[in-house]
Amino acid sequence: MNNLKLSQYISEADIQKKVKELGATLSQKFKGKDVVAICVLKGSFVFYSDLVRAINCDISCEFFGVASYHGGTKSSGEVKVTLDLQNPIEDKHVILVEDIVDTGITMNYLKNALISRKPKSLTTVALLEKPDALKVPCEIDHSGFKIPNDFVVGYGLDYQGYYRNLPYIAQVQNFN
Ligand code: IMP
Numbered sequence: 001m002n003n004l005k006l007s008q009y010i011s012e013a014d015i016q017k018k019v020k021e022l023g024a025t026l027s028q029k030f031k032g033k034d035v036v037a038i039c040v041l042k043g044s045f046v047f048y049s050d051l052v053r054a055i056n057c058d059i060s061c062e063f064f065g066v067a068s069y070h071g072g073t074k075s076s077g078e079v080k081v082t083l084d085l086q087n088p089i090e091d092k093h094v095i096l097v098e099d100i101v102d103t104g105i106t107m108n109y110l111k112n113a114l115i116s117r118k119p120k121s122l123t124t125v126a127l128l129e130k131p132d133a134l135k136v137p138c139e140i141d142h143s144g145f146k147i148p149n150d151f152v153v154g155y156g157l158d159y160q161g162y163y164r165n166l167p168y169i170a171q172v173q174n175f176n
Helices: 012-029 045-054 105-115
Strands: 006-010 034-041 058-067 080-083 093-101 121-129 142-146 169-172
Touching: 012 045, 012 121, 012 142, 034 045, 034 105, 045 093, 058 105, 093 105, 105 121
Parallel strands: 034 058, 034 093, 093 121, 121 142
Antiparallel strands: 006 169, 058 080
């Protein structure tokens, strides 16, 4: 894994600035409200932990595990739930926090799965979007950066389980 060549794509400083902006927007939107923020595991755990600390309102945390890549660089097109929410979200304001929208299949699956549980509102947030990779229409309420259709790692995003701990987002130059 160590011989993969990475090039920095989005710096730590730029990510942190964007997270603060998103946090300020969501703090304003949910001022005085009680919200449930859902972390989509595993990819969004780093973004999520920074984002919830940038949101200033009453917030409870839930975790939803899904897998669609199964380790490689292409979506399998099939979403598998690996961990369900611990508590009901019926009648709650919900913020769904994703790392990246690639084909849009996972985000659409998540939206439908959550809407069927009847939240009071559902707000979707994704740090990254790859508009050229979309295979199904997918609207995001708040997104951080739009990027080209390249595979990226870091800040929670992995390649074969590694690189999630990089504090910045990088492009992989050479795959083995
Ligand atoms: P989608 O269903 O194709 O939109 O893919 C969503 C999931 O695939 C994301 O939540 C990520 O976990 C993963 N993914 C998509 N693009 C990348 C990437 O460039 N690097 C790492 N993981 C990715």
